[in-house]
Amino acid sequence: MLVDLNVKWPQESYEKPAVDADIERLRATLVTLSTLGYTHVVLNFTVNHSDKFPNNIKELNPMKIDERFEDIMRGTGLKIYSRITLIIDDPSKGQSLSKISQAFDIVAALPISERGLTLATTNLDVDLLTFDYGQRLPTFLKHKSICSCVNRGVKIEIVYGYAVRDIHARRQFVSNVRSVVRSSRSRGIVISSGSEGPLECRNILGVISLIKTLGLPSDKCTKAMGEFASLVLLNGRLRNKSHKQTIVVGGGKIDVVNDIEGIDNAKNIKIVKRSMDDDFSSKPHTKKQKN
Amino acid sequence: MVRLKSRYILFEILFPPTEISEDELVTKKDILLSYHKVSPPDISSKSILQEIRRSLQLNLGDYGYGKVNSLLQLKYFSNNTSTGILRCHREDTDLLLTALFTISKINEITNLIINPIKVSGTIKKIEQYSIRRNAKFLSLIKADSSSVLTNDFTNVNEDDNDEL
Amino acid sequence: MDKTQAFIKDNLLVKNFNNPDKPIDEKRLQDTLLILPTDGGLTSKLRRSRTKLRLNTDNIESYNKTKHPRYRTVTKSSKVAFKNYINNCRRAVSQTKKLILENNISDRATLEGYLQSNNKTDLMERLPNYEKVKPMHEKLWINYMKEVLGIPESVRDSSKLSINGTSALLKLSMADYNGSLLKVSNSRNRNLVGIQGIVIWDSQKSFIMCTRGSIYDELKIIPKKGTVFSFEVPINDESALQYSILGDRFKYRSSDRAGRKFKSRRCDDMLYYIS
Numbered sequence: 001m002l003v004d005l006n007v008k009w010p011q012e013s014y015e016k017p018a019v020d021a022d023i024e025r026l027r028a029t030l031v032t033l034s035t036l037g038y039t040h041v042v043l044n045f046t047v048n049h050s051d052k053f054p055n056n057i058k059e060l061n062p063m064k065i066d067e068r069f070e071d072i073m074r075g076t077g078l079k080i081y082s083r084i085t086l087i088i089d090d091p092s093k094g095q096s097l098s099k100i101s102q103a104f105d106i107v108a109a110l111p112i113s114e115r116g117l118t119l120a121t122t123n124l125d126v127d128l129l130t131f132d133y134g135q136r137l138p139t140f141l142k143h144k145s146i147c148s149c150v151n152r153g154v155k156i157e158i159v160y161g162y163a164v165r166d167i168h169a170r171r172q173f174v175s176n177v178r179s180v181v182r183s184s185r186s187r188g189i190v191i192s193s194g195s196e197g198p199l200e201c202r203n204i205l206g207v208i209s210l211i212k213t214l215g216l217p218s219d220k221c222t223k224a225m226g227e228f229a230s231l232v233l234l235n236g237r238l239r240n241k242s243h244k245q246t247i248v249v250g251g252g253k254i255d256v257v258n259d260i261e262g263i264d265n266a267k268n269i270k271i272v273k274r275s276m277d278d279d280f281s282s283k284p285h286t287k288k289q290k291n
Numbered sequence: 292m293v294r295l296k297s298r299y300i301l302f303e304i305l306f307p308p309t310e311i312s313e314d315e316l317v318t319k320k321d322i323l324l325s326y327h328k329v330s331p332p333d334i335s336s337k338s339i340l341q342e343i344r345r346s347l348q349l350n351l352g353d354y355g356y357g358k359v360n361s362l363l364q365l366k367y368f369s370n371n372t373s374t375g376i377l378r379c380h381r382e383d384t385d386l387l388l389t390a391l392f393t394i395s396k397i398n399e400i401t402n403l404i405i406n407p408i409k410v411s412g413t414i415k416k417i418e419q420y421s422i423r424r425n426a427k428f429l430s431l432i433k434a435d436s437s438s439v440l441t442n443d444f445t446n447v448n449e450d451d452n453d454e455l
Numbered sequence: 456m457d458k459t460q461a462f463i464k465d466n467l468l469v470k471n472f473n474n475p476d477k478p479i480d481e482k483r484l485q486d487t488l489l490i491l492p493t494d495g496g497l498t499s500k501l502r503r504s505r506t507k508l509r510l511n512t513d514n515i516e517s518y519n520k521t522k523h524p525r526y527r528t529v530t531k532s533s534k535v536a537f538k539n540y541i542n543n544c545r546r547a548v549s550q551t552k553k554l555i556l557e558n559n560i561s562d563r564a565t566l567e568g569y570l571q572s573n574n575k576t577d578l579m580e581r582l583p584n585y586e587k588v589k590p591m592h593e594k595l596w597i598n599y600m601k602e603v604l605g606i607p608e609s610v611r612d613s614s615k616l617s618i619n620g621t622s623a624l625l626k627l628s629m630a631d632y633n634g635s636l637l638k639v640s641n642s643r644n645r646n647l648v649g650i651q652g653i654v655i656w657d658s659q660k661s662f663i664m665c666t667r668g669s670i671y672d673e674l675k676i677i678p679k680k681g682t683v684f685s686f687e688v689p690i691n692d693e694s695a696l697q698y699s700i701l702g703d704r705f706k707y708r709s710s711d712r713a714g715r716k717f718k719s720r721r722c723d724d725m726l727y728y729i730s
Contacts, residue, residue, distance in 0.1 A: 001729070024310040032307040035326050036406065075318050153721025164393065167349070198307035198404075202392055205407045209388030230729050235722050242701070243624035244717035251640055251685030251699030255729050272687070272697045 001039045002204060003229035005083065005106070005128065006159055006192035009045040009063060014054060017062065025197055027072060032198040034076040040233060042081045042106060044194070049086040053100060060103035079258060081105040081233065085130060088116035097125055106236035108157065114139040121149040127236045128190070130157040133176045134169040141183035150188035155232050156180055158224070160207055161194035177214045186216050190232060191224045296381040297362060299417045301409045302391065304330055304373040306402060320432050327428070330373045333398045336365045339375065342397045346390040359383045359390070366414060372425070376417055384410060537656070541663065544674040547581035551671050563670055585653070585672040588634075588665045592653045596634035600688045603630055609691065627698060629713050632657045635686055637664065640699060643681035643727045650675060659708045679706050683728055701725065 007029055010022030026043075033041055043063055047053075054060055063082050073080060083106035086097075090113070101107045108128035111117040117138055120129055122145075129149060131137055146156065158180060162173040181189065191211060195201050208221040216224070234255075242248040250259045250270040259270075306328045343363070347356045359379060368375035379387045391405045408424070411417045464476070551566070560566045570579045601608075604623050638651040652664035652675060661678045677684075679702030687695035703724060707715060 021310070027311040028308050031311055031322055032305075032326075032404075035305065035307075035322060036404075076322065151721070153719075153723070164395065170350070170393070198309060199395060199402060201307075201404065203406045203408070205410065206388050206392040209385040210392050213385050213389050227726055231722060231726060234725060234729050235719075238722065239719070243621075243628045245701055245704045245719050245722065246717050247624050247627040248699045248701060249620065249624065249697075251683070251697050253640060255641065255683075258729070270697045273694055 001230050002037055002226060003040040003042070003233060004033055004038050004193050005042045005157065005190060005229050005232060006044045006194040007033070007041055008194060008196045009043045011045060011062060013047060013051060014062070023068065027069070028198040029195055029201065030069065030072050030078060030080070031076065032201045034078045036201055036203045038078070040079045040081065040230070042083045042233070044083045044085055046085040046087065046110070049088045050090065053095065057099065057103055060100065083108060085110050087112060088120055089113050091115055091119040101125070101239055105240070106232060112138050118145065121145040126154060127232050128157050129154050130159065131176060131180065133159050133162040133173045135172060137176055137179060141179055143183055143185065146183040147185060147187070150184055153235060155188045155190045155228055156184050158189060158191045158211065159194035160191060160202065160210060161196065161200050163210060164200045164202070174214060177211070181214065181216050186220050188228065189216060189220060189224050190229045191221070192229070297378055298381050298384045299366065299411050299414050300377040300379065300384070300387065300407055301417045301421055302375055302377065302405055302407045303327070304334065305404045305406050307404060309402065323428055323432055327373065330370045331400060332370065333400055334370065336368045338398045339368060340365050342394055343390055346394050350390060350393055351386060355386050359386050363387070374421060376414065541674060543581050544583045547578055548671065548673050550578060551582060555670060560670065566670055583665050583672050583674045585665055585667040588653045588655055591634040592636050597689060600630070604688060606688070606690055628717060631709050632662070633709065637662060637684040637686050637700070639677060639682055640685040641683040641728055647677060647682060650677065657709045660706055679703070681727060701728070
C-alpha cells in the first residue's frame with residue numbers, strides 16, 4: 001500500500017466552510033494521486049490549537065468524506081481518511097485532545113515555538129509530528145527529544161509539497177529536511193505530499209530520489225511512504241476503533257485500516273451476517289479444517 | 292576495460308485536470324483518458340531536454356548540471372503517447388529524478404506532471420515494460436466503463452506476463 | 456516566653472502531679488525504676504497483640520472458606536493435570552493420524568467403527584471432542600456475552616440495536632474468553648490463518664482451542680503473539696457483532712486482565728496486520 005498522509009483540506013478554520021470550487025480542485029487532486037499509484041489518502045485539516053472548537057462532536061469534522069468522495073472511492077479504489085493538524089504555539093492555551101481525536105482518524109501536531117515542541121514531543125497523544133517546512137524550524141532539533149518521540153511511536157513527517165511550490169520554500173525545505181533526518185537519526189520518518197492542487201502530486205519514484213539526495217537512506221525512503229505511513233494510519237484508527245489496542249471493532253479478513261464501509265462510525269460497532277456458525281449439529285462434518 | 296554503466300528512465304507526461312466537479316462520473320476509463328493526452332507540439336525532445344537542463348541548473352547548480360549532463364540523452368519521445376525514455380549515468384539517476392521532480396512547466400505549458408515510471412539498466416526491459424503497461428491501459432479502457440475495476444496500475448510488474 | 460510550656464504546666468501537669476514545676480521526682484525515679492512496672496506501652500501492646508491474635512484466627516477461618524489450605528499444591532497439581540490432558544490429547548491425535556493414514560479412513564463414522572472393532576476405545580475417549588465443549592460456547596459464553604454487552608433477548612432488526620460501542624469495547628477488554636469461538640483472521644504465521652475453534656483455556660500467552668476437523672477433532676495451542684483473532688457476538692439468527700482481538704496486546708491472564716488499565720503502545724510490531 002502506498003499512503004499519502006497529507007492532502008490539504010481547503011479550509012483554514014471552523015468559521016469558514018470549504019468552498020465548492022476548492023472541493024472540485026481537491027477531487028482532481030485525489031484522482032491525480034490515485035493515478036500516480038497511491039492507495040490510501042488522508043485529508044489534512046490544519047487548525048490552530050488555541051482556536052475555538054465546536055462543542056458538538058458531529059460538527060468537529062467538517063469533511064463528510066462519505067458523502068463527498070464516495071464516487072471517487074468507489075471508482076478508483078482509493079481509501080480516504082481524515083486528519084487534523086494542530087498548530088501548537090502556547091501549550092497553556094490548548095484544549096484536551098481526547099474529544100478532538102474522536103472525530104478524526106489521525107491527529108498530528110505542528111509546533112511553531114520551542115515550548116510547543118517540548119509539549120508535542122513529550123506528552124501529547126498524537127500520531128504524527130510535523131513541521132512547517134517552508135519556514136525556519138522553531139528551534140534547533142535535539143536528538144534526545146526527537147528520538148524519544150519516535151520511540152513513543154510518534155512518526156515525523158516530511159512534506160515534499162514545499163519543494164515543488166517555489167524556490168524560496170525549496171531552500172528552506174532542504175535545510176529543514178536535513179535537520180529532521182539528522183535529529184531523528186533517520187528513524188521513524190514518513191513522507192507525504194501536502195499538496196494543495198493536482199499539480200503538486202508526485203510519483204513515489206521522484207519523491208524517493210529527492211529525499212535520498214537529501215540524506216535519508218534509501219531503504220527508509222521506501223518504508224517512509226509505505227509501511228511507516230500505514231503504521232500511522234493503524235495507530236490512528238486503533239485509537240477510536242479499539243479499546244487501547246486490545247479489542248478492535250470489526251474483523252474477519254479485512255483489517256481496521258481498510259475497513260471503512262463496514263464500521264458504523266456513530267455507534268462504533270460493526271454488524272455482519274453470522275458466518276462463524278456454531279450450528280454444526282444440523283449439517284455435521286461439512287466443515288473442513290483449513291490446515 | 293570498465294563498461295559505462297547507465298540507467299534508462301521511462302517517464303510520461305500527465306495532464307491532470309485542475310477541477311473535477313461533484314456530478315462528474317469518476318471511472319477508471321475517464322481518468323485514464325483525461326490524464327493521458329496527446330502532448331501539444333510545443334513539447335518536443337528538444338524542449339524537454341532544455342527544461343531538464345534548466346531545472347538541473349536551478350536546483351543543483353553548476354556541479355549537478357555538469358555531472359548529470361555528462362551523459363544525458365533523450366532516447367525516445369512520442370507526442371502521441373506522451374511517453375519518453377531518458378538515459379543517464381548510473382550514479383546520477385537520483386539527481387536526474389530530482390530535477391524531473393521539480394519541473395512544473397515545459398515551454399509555457401504549465402499544467403503538467405512529469406511522472407517517472409520505471410528505472411532500468413537496459414533499454415530493452417524498459418520498452419517491454421512500457422508495452423505491457425500500455426496494453427493493460429488499453430484493456431482497461433476497452434472494458435465496460437461502468438464496472439468497477441479493482442486492479443491497479445501499480446500491479447503491473449515484470450513477472451506479470453512474459454509472452455510480450 | 457514559650458507559650459506551650461506554660462500551657463502544659465498549667466493545664467496538664469497540675470492535674471497529675473503535686474509539684475507541677477518538677478513533674479518527675481528524681482528520688483522516686485531512682486527508687487522505683489527497677490521495681491515498678493512502667494506503662495511503657497506494655498498493656499496496650501499486649502492488648503494489640505491479643506486482638507491481633509483474635510483477628511488472626513478469624514482470618515484463618517474465613518480464609519479456609521475461600522481458599523483451600525493446600526491451595527498451592529492444588530493449583531500446581533491442577534496445572535499438571537491440565538498439562539497431562541493436553542499431552543494426552545495430542546498423543547491420541549497423532550496416533551489416530553497414523554491409523555488414518557494406514558487404513559485410509561475418510562470419515563468420522565468409519566474411524567469410530569474401526570476403533571471399536573479393534574479394541575481401541577480408550578484412544579477414542581482420549582481424543583478431544585468438539586461436541587463436548589460446544590455447550591460451553593453456546594449455552595454459557597454467548598449468554599454471558601449478551602449479558603455483558605446488554606444485548607436484549609430478541610432483536611428483530613439488527614440495525615436498530617442501540618448499544619454504546621466504546622463502552623462495549625471496554626467491557627470486552629475485561630471479559631472472559633474461556634468458551635468463546637475464535638477464528639484466526641490474520642497472523643504472522645500464515646499456517647494459522649483460518650483456524651477456528653472453541654477456547655477451552657485462555658492462558659497468558661496462548662489460547663488453547665478445541666478445533667473441529669472432518670475426521671477427528673484436535674486441540675490446538677495458538678500463541679497470542681503475532682496473531683489477530685476475530686469473533687462474533689450473535690444478536691439474532693442472521694446478524695452478529697464482529698470484533699477482533701489483537702493478540703499482541705492481549706498477553707495477560709484473564710484474571711489479571713479484569714482490573715487492568717491497558718495502555719496504547721507504538722504499533723511497529725503490528726505491521727503484519729495491515730499488509
